[in-house]
Amino acid sequence: xxxxxxxxxxxxxxxxxxxxxxxxxxxxxxxxxxxxxxxxFLMRVVGDPISAAMGGRLPPDQIEARKEAAGLNRPILxxxxxxxxxxxxxxxxxxxxxxxxxxxxxxxxxxxxxxxFWALVVAFAIGVPxxxxxxxxxxxxxxVGLRLFAVLAYAAPVFFVGLLLKLVFAVKLGWLPxxxxxxxxxxxxxxxxxxxxxxxxxxxxxxxxxxxxxxxLEHAVLPAIxxxxxxxxxxxxxxRVNLIQTxxxxxxxxxxxxxxxxxxxxxxxxxRNALIPIITVMGMYIAMSLSGAVLTETTFExxxxxxxxxxxxxxxxxxxxxxxxAFVALIxxxxxxxxxxxxxxxxxxxxx
Amino acid sequence: xxxxxxxxxxGCGSGRTGGGGDGAGLVIGTTDKIFSLDPAAAYDQGSxxxxxxxxxxxxxxxxxxxxxxxxxxxxxxxxxxxxYTCTLKKGLKFANGNPLTATSVKxxxxxxxxxxxxxxxxxxxxxxxxxxxxxETTVAFTLKxxxxxxxxxxxxxxxxxxxxxxxxxxxxxxxDGDVVKAKGYSGPYTIASYDKNKLVEYKxxxxxxxxxxxxxxxxxxxxxxxSADNLKLDIQNGSIDVAYRSLTPTDxxxxxxxxxxxxxxxxGGELRYIVFNLNTMPGGTPDQKLAVRKAVASSIDRDAxxxxxxxxxxxxxxxxVPQGFPGAVEPFKDIYGAKPSKDKAAxxxxxxxxxxxxxxxxxxxxxxxxxxxxxxxxxVKSQLEATGLFKINLQSTEWVTYQKERARDGYPVYQMGWFxxxxxxxxxxxxxxxxxxFLQNHFEVPSITSQLNAEVTEPNTERRIALIEQVQRDLAxxxxxxxxxxxxxxxxxAGKSVQGVESTLDPxxxxxxxxxxx
Numbered sequence: 001x002x003x004x005x006x007x008x009x010x011x012x013x014x015x016x017x018x019x020x021x022x023x024x025x026x027x028x029x030x031x032x033x034x035x036x037x038x039x040x041f042l043m044r045v046v047g048d049p050i051s052a053a054m055g056g057r058l059p060p061d062q063i064e065a066r067k068e069a070a071g072l073n074r075p076i077l078x079x080x081x082x083x084x085x086x087x088x089x090x091x092x093x094x095x096x097x098x099x100x101x102x103x104x105x106x107x108x109x110x111x112x113x114x115x116x117f118w119a120l121v122v123a124f125a126i127g128v129p130x131x132x133x134x135x136x137x138x139x140x141x142x143x144v145g146l147r148l149f150a151v152l153a154y155a156a157p158v159f160f161v162g163l164l165l166k167l168v169f170a171v172k173l174g175w176l177p178x179x180x181x182x183x184x185x186x187x188x189x190x191x192x193x194x195x196x197x198x199x200x201x202x203x204x205x206x207x208x209x210x211x212x213x214x215x216x217l218e219h220a221v222l223p224a225i226x227x228x229x230x231x232x233x234x235x236x237x238x239x240r241v242n243l244i245q246t247x248x249x250x251x252x253x254x255x256x257x258x259x260x261x262x263x264x265x266x267x268x269x270x271x272r273n274a275l276i277p278i279i280t281v282m283g284m285y286i287a288m289s290l291s292g293a294v295l296t297e298t299t300f301e302x303x304x305x306x307x308x309x310x311x312x313x314x315x316x317x318x319x320x321x322x323x324x325x326a327f328v329a330l331i332x333x334x335x336x337x338x339x340x341x342x343x344x345x346x347x348x349x350x351x352x
Numbered sequence: 353x354x355x356x357x358x359x360x361x362x363g364c365g366s367g368r369t370g371g372g373g374d375g376a377g378l379v380i381g382t383t384d385k386i387f388s389l390d391p392a393a394a395y396d397q398g399s400x401x402x403x404x405x406x407x408x409x410x411x412x413x414x415x416x417x418x419x420x421x422x423x424x425x426x427x428x429x430x431x432x433x434x435x436y437t438c439t440l441k442k443g444l445k446f447a448n449g450n451p452l453t454a455t456s457v458k459x460x461x462x463x464x465x466x467x468x469x470x471x472x473x474x475x476x477x478x479x480x481x482x483x484x485x486x487x488e489t490t491v492a493f494t495l496k497x498x499x500x501x502x503x504x505x506x507x508x509x510x511x512x513x514x515x516x517x518x519x520x521x522x523x524x525x526x527x528d529g530d531v532v533k534a535k536g537y538s539g540p541y542t543i544a545s546y547d548k549n550k551l552v553e554y555k556x557x558x559x560x561x562x563x564x565x566x567x568x569x570x571x572x573x574x575x576x577x578x579s580a581d582n583l584k585l586d587i588q589n590g591s592i593d594v595a596y597r598s599l600t601p602t603d604x605x606x607x608x609x610x611x612x613x614x615x616x617x618x619x620g621g622e623l624r625y626i627v628f629n630l631n632t633m634p635g636g637t638p639d640q641k642l643a644v645r646k647a648v649a650s651s652i653d654r655d656a657x658x659x660x661x662x663x664x665x666x667x668x669x670x671x672x673v674p675q676g677f678p679g680a681v682e683p684f685k686d687i688y689g690a691k692p693s694k695d696k697a698a699x700x701x702x703x704x705x706x707x708x709x710x711x712x713x714x715x716x717x718x719x720x721x722x723x724x725x726x727x728x729x730x731x732v733k734s735q736l737e738a739t740g741l742f743k744i745n746l747q748s749t750e751w752v753t754y755q756k757e758r759a760r761d762g763y764p765v766y767q768m769g770w771f772x773x774x775x776x777x778x779x780x781x782x783x784x785x786x787x788x789x790f791l792q793n794h795f796e797v798p799s800i801t802s803q804l805n806a807e808v809t810e811p812n813t814e815r816r817i818a819l820i821e822q823v824q825r826d827l828a829x830x831x832x833x834x835x836x837x838x839x840x841x842x843x844x845x846a847g848k849s850v851q852g853v854e855s856t857l858d859p860x861x862x863x864x865x866x867x868x869x870x
Contacts, residue, residue, distance in 0.1 A: 048752075050471075051752060051755065051756060060756075060759040060760075060792060062475070096387065096471065097386075097387055097388050097393075097528065097548070098388075098525060098527050098528075099527075099548075163581075166585070170585065170589070171585060171588075171589070174589070177591065178582055178585040178586055178589060178591065179577075179579075179582040179585070179586065180575075183591070184379050184551065184573055184575055184591075184592070187551055188545060188551065188553055188573065191545050191547065191551075192545070298578045298579060299579070300582075301577055301578060301579065301582050303547075303550045307578060310578060311385065311549060311578065314385075314578075315385060315387075316751075316752060
């Protein structure tokens with residue numbers, strides 16, 4: 001008897017998948033609402049922008065008058081209603097310098113995505129081969145060493161790693177630049193490229209000067225390593241654990257029994273399956289990196305969304321901080337749905 | 353292979369629009385931030401620097417000068433006790449080609465007062481009643497208080513840039529993008545490209561006709577840093593030419609040993625001081641409270657704070673008016689000594705019948721006046737307790753809470769700092785000791801108020817300076833509601849080939865790109 005009446009087995013699986021995805025999609029609404037509400041009220045705990053900007057420069061009565069004029073003395077629920085209404089219309093607020101946060105997010109988000117991309121390249125380049133090596137040399141001294149490296153890479157504060165990298169490669173050896181996304185003259189010229197993408201490497205390629213492309217790549221190396229090492233540690237351990245499990249599975253045993261070499265068995269069959277959980281982790285990693293890149297971007301003056309968020313925090317621009325954090329919260333909620341969908345498509349067991 | 357691939361890809365590009373290509377010129381790094389390019393919205397040092405480059409004022413301070421001189425004006429004078437009249441140069445124009453006339457000046461000042469932005473400097477124009485454009489080149493400022501000698505010094509401040517009435521909105525703040533696009537300014541530089549708080553490119557304005565003259569460098573770029581560490585490393589590595597605001601004392605100490613850069617210093621006017629809340633500070637009677645303040649003044653070693661905590665980047669301050677301003681004297685040095693004296697301190701307390709040790713809750717702020725504040729106040733605690741006359745409970749609070757609490761009588765004794773609006777001694781007196789002063793520490797003494805009003809309205813310079821000196825001595829001898837600790841130098845670090853830095857590090861706090869070259 002088919003589980004869903006007249007539908008066949010394939011149809012019922014599709015229906016289960018659609019129902020699962022629909023429920024997950026609906027869950028985004030309360031998740032996002034809770035996130036942005038928490039952000040709103042947390043921001044109100046710390047203070048108000050007028051006091052932060054003018055405290056100590058103006059008498060308290062003038063500060064109070066200006067808060068009144070800016071609507072900051074209104075009931076908090078009234079402010080909350082305006083905030084939620086604005087979000088529903090795509091309005092994340094304006095910074096103290098009157099910039100639309102939606103514009104800030106699109107401008108600097110591109111730079112952050114570029115950094116995240118380079119960091120992922122580093123994470124893959126280091127994490128996957130080392131994880132594979134550790135799995136195929138299980139319990140050897142190298143395996144123990146690599147596991148230790150993975151823990152250290154994951155646990156080390158990104159700004160500390162960044163400072164060490166700068167000290168060695170920028171200050172002592174002088175091989176790479178200290179900070180920034182490009183040299184000043186390159187950055188100025190790339191402001192005039194058309195169409196400008198804000199992804200510096202693409203802008204440099206569009207500009208059509210090899211020296212500029214190299215300059216941009218040089219500036220990306222240290223921040224990419226600093227941020228990528230953290231993820232490389234995660235990738236290394238995931239690949240190692242999954243590969244060890246896969247190498248024990250029946251189909252790998254069968255492949256071995258057919259006389260295939262260990263390299264072919266590991267490379268063609270086992271590693272591919274071991275990478276599946278990494279691909280699902282990547283989705284969440286990209287979302288989290290939008291906010292997690294704050295330290296890397298600040299350490300290396302990488303002027304992306306994390307850097308901008310740090311600037312607004314320093315300026316106590318609570319409206320701007322609230323807008324960016326709310327945006328990132330929505331992205332995390334959306335990425336959570338995307339990851340759930342990918343996992344469900346790859347592994348049908350999650351739907352039952 | 354990689355090189356070939358990159359070459360091939362780059363060779364395919366065709367996105368140049370011809371906007372750049374001539375290099376970054378002189379590159380100046382800073383950790384300051386631009387709040388706004390609209391003068392009506394900005395009252396901070398980060399915005400003051402670009403404003404200094406792109407806007408012209410009626411009067412301005414030339415490099416090294418503390419007396420305002422004609423910039424857009426030919427001459428200015430009091431035509432009646434309440435009317436300050438300026439005659440503008442003929443043929444002035446904004447960078448966009450529009451004419452700059454007396455109407456532009458009237459528009460700029462009317463706009464500043466009308467908008468009265470919460471973050472703007474309109475409060476500096478508190479004595480301005482109205483501005484009139486008498487004819488195309490004559491503008492008359494009518495003041496509420498007669499013979500206000502500080503008004504000419506206010507004209508070159510952030511309250512006084514002249515903007516184009518044809519492009520700036522009369523009743524609201526202009527976006528930075530619009531300011532850059534409309535070029536409604538007439539200063540020595542124009543903005544060629546603007547990535548806010550990231551990178552700003554300035555080009556010499558060929559139409560500028562004013563006090564600062566033709567810029568020595570045609571193209572100057574300002575690079576904005578989040579971290580003083582990166583600023584320090586980039587000036588050390590030669591990636592930038594000048595680092596102006598704000599390197600830590602440790603960084604400056606380290607850079608001082610480098611043969612690649614020069615550290616330039618100049619009078620800056622920043623003041624660091626301790627405030628006493630006269631209602632809540634220790635002491636049972638006003639006399640006892642005064643004795644406690646005098647004992648504290650006699651126990652602090654400012655030289656040690658300057659040398660040990662700030663490595664000489666701040667100077668000992670013996671008056672609320674820093675040295676270098678006309679009328680500045682050092683009464684705290686004369687009355688309480690340049691070095692701490694336990695005997696003097698003990699006598700003040702004993703004479704007033706104050707039991708020792710005096711317990712003081714001392715508050716400082718760790719984030720608004722620089723991270724070195726914690727070391728500074730640890731040293732103050734140590735110095736006071738070393739006399740055996742005080743027991744200090746040292747506490748710190750984040751700025752947002754700090755500035756609210758101190759005005760609500762939350763802190764009996766606490767740290768504050770001051771950065772001047774204009775290079776006049778009065779900017780260190782009236783805001784601190786006048787009625788309803790911004791410190792809100794319950795200090796209001798009629799005899800001091802009279803002296804302050806007298807110095808503000810005294811037209812004779814010598815007599816005014818004498819009044820300023822007298823009020824400082826009176827405050828130090830009889831009141832000391834604040835105890836000055838240190839005054840800050842302005843500091844810039846530059847590559848060896850850079851010229852002109854020191855000439856712009858003066859008490860006006862205007863950092864002028866026009867004088868820099870390499």
